[in-house]
Structures are given as C-alpha cells and as structure tokens.
Amino acid sequence: MNRLPRKMSQLLLVLAFFVVALPASAKLNAFACEPEWAELVREIGGDKYRVFSATNAFQNPHFIEARPSLIAKVRRADLLVCSGAELEIGWLPLLLRQSANPNIQTDKPGYFMAAMQVSRLEIPQHLDRSHGDIHADGNPHVHLDPLRLISIAKKLSQRMAAIDPDNSAYYSLRFKLFRRQLNKQLNQLAPLIAQLEGQKVVVYHKSWSYLLDWLDMTAVADLEPVPGVAPSSSYLVKLLKQIRQQKPAFIMVAAYQDQKAAKWLAKKSGLPLVVLPYTIGGNDSSNNLVELFADTLEQMVQQGLN
C-alpha cells in the first residue's frame, strides 16, 4: 500500500528536477501566431528573442487547434505577436486562458496584436453571420501592405523596448535597418509595381485585400462565396460567367489554400493561376519579409501578366 506514495514522490522529484534544470537562458521567448510575425520578431528582436511560430505557411491560421503543445509554449512566452482583429478567435483566447501566463494577457505589454496597430480595411457596417465568417474589427490580413508592415514594425520595436528597456536602442536600430532594407527592395521593384497597377484579379479569401489596396489593384471576384466558406460547384459556374464579363488578369491564391477549385476555374476561364507564398516559407524564395515582397510581385508579373 505504501508503494504508491513512494512512487509518487519519486515522480515529483523527477518533475522538480526538470523544472529547476531548465536552461536559464537570458533570451526572451516570443510566441507568434503566424510566420510573418515570427519573422518580424526575428527582424526586430534579433538575438534577444527565441521565437516560436504557432503556424507555418501551409496552415490556415483561421482554423488551428488550441492543442497541448501550443498551451505549453504560451505558458512561457514573454511576448505574444499575432494578427488579432479576430483572425485567431477560434483558438487564441483559449491559449491565453489556459496558459495562466500574466505577461501576455490582453492589455499587458506582452500582448501585441499587429492588425490592431494600423487602420484596417473592410470593417463591416453591420454584423450578420449570413455574410460568412466576418471579422468585426475588419480584415486582419494586414502584412502584405509594406506601409502598414513598417508601421507595425515600429510599434513592435517600441513594445520590445518597453518589455526589455535595457536593449531599447538595439530594437530601435534593428527597426531602422529593417525599414531601410524593405524600402530599398520596394524601390527596386518599382517597375513591377507600375505594371500591376490597375489590374483586376480573382482572389481566394480576403487574404489579399491589403496587397491589392497598396498596388491599386481590384479583386473582381472571390473564390469564397462568403468569407470562410469553400466554393461549391454551382458557385464556381456562376463565377466563371462573371469572369468572362469582368476580364480579370489572373487568379491569385495562397500556398495554404486549397487549389482544386482555383485550378478548375483557371482551366475553364483560361486565366493564369498564380500561387503566392502569402507568408514566410510559402515557397523556397520567401525566407524573410523582404524576399516575400520581391517574390510575390515577381510572380504576379511573370506568371499573371504574361
């Protein structure tokens, strides 16, 4: 009978050992909901941060499980960087509550919602679920507008300075370097930007609104009948008719999105299908944010306009 308590205390000792023996590293822990924010933390936080990304470029960040491994990661985060604006509403609130972590609760310095740092497009006039899975705070997919991205990067560097004041000069310097690099790249891309201006496209989900807004392009059709709902075959037929009238230049989808419907539409309409990385790691040539913009614009021009 007294075997059990002894085993229990042995187990507790082993546990205590794990807890105490964890490497006491000086690095801060960041938990990013999406790869673009993980990369931004790397850009600004440099070697001061250890970054974990909850999703990769091939995962749909709207629909992630609040799984045990993520709870364990949030538990130890000093900084949480997500899109916000309800993008992660299906899983992030649970992670926050279950993590018991005071650093990253709403309105704590460690709680950084990128989309909430800038103005947002598509804020619904009224909320009605018959319009699909709409976000009350507007479109959360903000990172593909370089202007907003730079603005977010600046706010993030300020937030990092607030959390870790000793290194505030470091974060501010890294922000300036990032801004310079990105602007340099955008200047190089100016000829491509000029070609894309005014073009009409077919999109999949509201993932592209900010990119299109920045490039002065228009989405004339969406493969999703309403946000968050996969296209049905009857809807696709309707879409095909619409496309023939509107004459868009190409169809653009993100690497993580299901491409079956898009392929069908491309074949039927004869429009080029451009599969874009959408975020860091979406293809081999988008390993950081600067590369992501270069690759996105190059592909849109080379595959979409030729």
Place this chain on the structure above:
Amino acid sequence: MKYRSYSLLVAALGTATLASSALAADGKISSNQFNPAISLILDARYTDLDQTELELPGFQLGGEAGLPEKGFSTGHNELTISANIDDRFYGSLNTAIIYSNGETEIELEEAYIETLGLGSGLTIKGGQFFSGFGYLNGIHDHAHDFADTPLVYDALFGGHLKDTGVQLRWLAPTDFYLLLGAEVTSGSEYPSGENADNNKGRTLFAKTGGDFGVSSSWQLGASYYQSKFDVREAGGGHHHGGEEAPEADNELLNGEVDVSGIDFVYKWAPNGNGKQRNFKLQAEYLIRNEKADAEFTEDSNSAEAAYDGEQSGYYVQAIYQFMPSWRVGARYDAIEADNKISSFVDNGVDQDEFLEESGLGAEGKPNRSSVMVDYAPSHFSRLRLQYSKLENGHGEKDDQIMLQYTMSLGSHGAHSY
C-alpha cells in the same frame, strides 16, 4: 497608386497618425461594448427507438442519464454568457433550457469564475463547473460528436461529473505539455450524494500531450475522483430521462465512491489544416468502486443489504471529416457491473426483488454500437444523423435512429482541444 512614392512613404512613417485613416473604427463608445459574450445553442431532434427508458443492469442511474424522448423533442438548448470580468478574472454562466413531459426546466450547467494569468502556471476556478476529470467530461453536449453521451458517462456520472467547489490547476513550465489539477467540491452530486459537510468531493487529474510532426497531436490523461455521502437517492435500474423517481424509496446510506479513469485523444489533419480533412480518435476507460448500506422500501415492505460494487466501462470513437462540412463517425461503448451484496435483511422484499428493484443486481453487459454522419455548412450549424444498436444486457436489442440539429447563435467561443 496611393503610396507610390517611397520617399513620401518614408516621410509618412514618421507621423504616428499614418494608421488612423478614415477606415478606422468610428470610435463610438456605448455601454453595449462592455456586454459579455452571449452564445445560444439550439438543439432539437427526432428519435426513433423502441425502448423509452434506459436500463443498465447493475447501475443505479442518476444525474441526467436517460434516453431522449421518442419522436420529436428539443434537447439541451444552452445559453452561455461569458466575459473577462476584469484583468484578473474570467466568468462564465451556462444554463440548459430543457423541455420534457410538459415542463420547462432551466438547469444550471456551469457558473464559475477563473483567474486569468495568475502566474507560475497556476489557475484557480471556483463555482459550479464540469470537473477536469477525463476528456469528454468538460465538453458541453453541443460539441459532442454523437447525439448522446457514451454509456460509461451516463452510467457512472449521470452524463457529466459536475459539482460546486474549487479547482486548482498547474501548468508545468516545460517544453512539453503537463497539467496537474485538483478539486475540492461539495460531493453532493451523483455519483456521490448528500453529505453533512457538503465538501466531500475530491478530484485529481493529470494531462500531458504534444505533437507528432505537423499533422498529428495527442493528449493523454489520468483522473481520480472520490467522495463520501450520507444518502444517495437513486431511481433504481429504471430511469426516465428527467422524470421523477418512482414512488418506491431506493437509497444508499453511509457510502463511499471513487472513480479512476484514463483518456486518450489523437487528432490528425493534413499539415495541420483541419478545415478540409481531419481525423480524431478518442477513447476513455473508467472504473468506479462504491460501498454503502443499500435500502429499498416500497410501501411498508423493505430490504437492507451491505453493497460493494465495482463498475467499469469504456468507449472508443473515431471521427473522420472527409471533405469540408462532412464528417462520419463510429463509436463502440460498453459497460459492466460486478456488485456484491451481503448481510441481506428481508423485511418483506426478498433478495431477487431487491436486486431487481434497487438496480444493484448485475447481469449482462450493456453495449452499444453507433455510426453517425453530420453536415456542418459553417462552424455555427450542424445537422446529424445517427444510428445506434443498443444491447441492454438483458438480451434485448434496440435500433435507435436520431436526426438532430445543433445551431449556434451569437458569439461562439473557441473549442478546447
């Protein structure tokens, strides 16, 4: 193009007001914005079955154990109101509105507060809540994958193990997931019963889990519950969902009960994208031990006995979403009882009648096989068709068909793993 000139772009960045264009929210503040999240679940069904009462030999049923009504009925219409109370507390109220036998009942399912970011991995919950025991126990009926609860949950917990008290959870600061929890509760709810101190319930649970690559994740849990009671009333072996106990008095006195369980969940989705296709395998095994003085009284006749029972059961279920919105699932569940009766005293009720009427006589092993298909056009609506073959342990079989909808209105909180 709006921001074509990059020198202009860079200049604009200096001004913090860049972001606050006309597109920002209008900044109106109304008292409404502090309203908590309100979520309403509508649940109704059509059931085709032969039996009208759930009979599980060897189990004194309690709580909400029972069969749905024959024909048309509404199920658990759940109203949940929840919010962060302030920066320290979260609160939630969950009530079920149930209509049966001509009466509308409002049943309090949960009413609790919980600390937010207390630190050191600790969370304290207080109030009435579904226990952290097991896996399915904490999940509200509307989020279950079948139209009914596994037999083992019906038989051992009366649906859910829920009680009033406090819960302490500790999440270990490890790279892998390890959660330890303890509860002290009134112990007055089934499978326990009234006790003078109203504090006899104790629960311990541990959960661990992780990922296998990007496509799979799992969770494993172990739980233990124990309580002592002065009196537990039971409806005997026959139990009508929501109906009053028969006129006879069937009770356990000076009892002790404990339940141990293990649970396992495995989830798979190609590359972690559950929207298109996903698979879930889930299993739980529970054992209950109870000891008490059993008393059965009908009119002026009665019987008494010392009762020592061990009951166990399990379910295994698999759910596969093969395309967006469509899922199929299969479940097998079985329970069995091993009850010992001694020191029998016959005051006009003989032992056979006592065993039959008290629900403590154990013969047969009830089991059930179920298959279901459901269609969820969005995260907020679901239609389900389920077929079950229930074998009640007396050799009687019942084919049950259920057609059910569960719809969610208003804000819909995230679902736990």
